[in-house]
Amino acid sequence: MKLTKILSIGVTILLVSQLTACSSLGVKxxxxxxxxxxxxxxxxxxxxxxxxxHIYFSKEGSSGGRSFAGGGCGCN
Amino acid sequence: xxLKQLTNISVALAAASCAVLGQPAExxxxxxxxxxxxxxxxxxxxxxxxxxxxxxxxxxxxxxxKYLNLGLxxxxxxxxxxxxxxxxxxxxxxxxxxGRGSYDVAAGVTPLDDTFHDTRVQLDASWEQPLAQNWRAxxxxxxxxxxxxxxxxxxxxxxxxxxxxxTTVSVGLGYSHDxxxxxxxxxxxxxxxxxxxxxxxxxxxxxxFNATRDREDDTKDTLxxxxxxxxxxxxxxxxxxxxxxxxxDGYMTDPFKLVSVVNxxxxxxxxxxxxxxxxxxxxxxxxxNKLHFSGTYLDASYRYMWDDWELTSHxxxxxxxxxxxxxxxxxxxxxxxxxSAAEFYMPFMQETDPLPQFASADYxxxxxxxxxxxxxxxxxxxxxxxxxxxxxxxxxxxxxxxxAAPGVLAGVELYEKVTAxxxxxxxxx
Numbered sequence: 001m002k003l004t005k006i007l008s009i010g011v012t013i014l015l016v017s018q019l020t021a022c023s024s025l026g027v028k029x030x031x032x033x034x035x036x037x038x039x040x041x042x043x044x045x046x047x048x049x050x051x052x053x054h055i056y057f058s059k060e061g062s063s064g065g066r067s068f069a070g071g072g073c074g075c076n
Numbered sequence: 077x078x079l080k081q082l083t084n085i086s087v088a089l090a091a092a093s094c095a096v097l098g099q100p101a102e103x104x105x106x107x108x109x110x111x112x113x114x115x116x117x118x119x120x121x122x123x124x125x126x127x128x129x130x131x132x133x134x135x136x137x138x139x140x141x142k143y144l145n146l147g148l149x150x151x152x153x154x155x156x157x158x159x160x161x162x163x164x165x166x167x168x169x170x171x172x173x174x175g176r177g178s179y180d181v182a183a184g185v186t187p188l189d190d191t192f193h194d195t196r197v198q199l200d201a202s203w204e205q206p207l208a209q210n211w212r213a214x215x216x217x218x219x220x221x222x223x224x225x226x227x228x229x230x231x232x233x234x235x236x237x238x239x240x241x242x243t244t245v246s247v248g249l250g251y252s253h254d255x256x257x258x259x260x261x262x263x264x265x266x267x268x269x270x271x272x273x274x275x276x277x278x279x280x281x282x283x284x285f286n287a288t289r290d291r292e293d294d295t296k297d298t299l300x301x302x303x304x305x306x307x308x309x310x311x312x313x314x315x316x317x318x319x320x321x322x323x324x325d326g327y328m329t330d331p332f333k334l335v336s337v338v339n340x341x342x343x344x345x346x347x348x349x350x351x352x353x354x355x356x357x358x359x360x361x362x363x364x365n366k367l368h369f370s371g372t373y374l375d376a377s378y379r380y381m382w383d384d385w386e387l388t389s390h391x392x393x394x395x396x397x398x399x400x401x402x403x404x405x406x407x408x409x410x411x412x413x414x415x416s417a418a419e420f421y422m423p424f425m426q427e428t429d430p431l432p433q434f435a436s437a438d439y440x441x442x443x444x445x446x447x448x449x450x451x452x453x454x455x456x457x458x459x460x461x462x463x464x465x466x467x468x469x470x471x472x473x474x475x476x477x478x479x480a481a482p483g484v485l486a487g488v489e490l491y492e493k494v495t496a497x498x499x500x501x502x503x504x505x
Contacts, residue, residue, distance in 0.1 A: 026310075027242065027311050028240070029240060032311075034312055035308060035311065042314065042316050042364060044366075047131055047502055048452070050131065051115065051117045059440060059446075060415065060444070061387045061415050061440055061441040062358070062381045063358070064322055064360050065320060065361075065362035065381065066379075067302065068250040
């Protein structure tokens, strides 16, 4: 269990450092045609995500990740 | 019965939506600067909980990249919820959590409390605007009220773009204060569930019941911190990385859940109200990818969560949008979730064992895996409006975490699967 935790943190740090260090990542402003589409938005279906988060918050032992884990309901 | 409950929920939600929709309709051209999203979800577990949830959100454009977001959520729940007590090869009697009334559970059946129903209304609002070049900020709050629960919260976030907006770093903070006031008050930790039939009259029962309760309500405070990194990889690939921490302090016991105490032959001697720690710190890392290839759009995410209750989980989520024509798309969706048990989870207690500090038999914090298989069908209408329908099957499979079932418990189902169907209709205008 501990090992999984350490591994996942390691992978996170490695990935984040790779992303920020590599200046070739990204696009020029005129290359944003696809990225600008609503299908490519990180939260392209906000209501679906909200409903899903509420269901899984009520039915499982985990919450958060995409957004705040928070409280909000008594949910049984 | 189930169908009738669902119909009632649908009618209530439809009425609530109409009441809300009626107001902005009179506002005329001001509406041009507003985008509305609405959805109705019906959730139905086989033989257990049915829920209906309606959402309406509005996003107002105030110019100069300033936006006001408003949200209204109404949900209603009804049906039967697992109490945590174990099934037995004979009929069992239970007192309702309020102390008033009782119900019987048939032989071999997982005990469910079928009086469970609640209606919740939530309002939220947030404001977002640029602060300086490449800086954006937002702030908001929520208020959520149900019969026995009140939650109030504030949140704020700050984001900074770098590298021609290819990299965004953000930090968010959220705080919420919740109050729970269950019917019948809050039970003393590990208070026994009393049965009226064991007492000579109502007043002696009521006196004994009151002695198992020590307060009317309790509170919980939660502080959330969210650190985010968004990176454009190339023209067709966007990535998001979040680390979040959630610190909760207060009442986190479920006031309606029981733990059965059994003898060497697995026979229930008594049922005790559960008791959970009053502190919990959760951490999670979340990695999301949005990919465009061959005209299709893939949303793939993974979350790893761990906490000081020793519950860890893995969640993988895939949504693949496949355009069928200029206006139609189909989106298969798949989610897989796996969690380990919280350290104080136990499906039952042995009467020979000493009483632990904390215990819960709630399968939702036990070892479990779940999957969701679904599909969304959407179409773009005139004037940029969008209509979509989503249907999904959700299955929970609780698992034995190495507890040997003594005597009669070997012959009953202790880890019952739960299957639910979700159907959602959404309209954006």
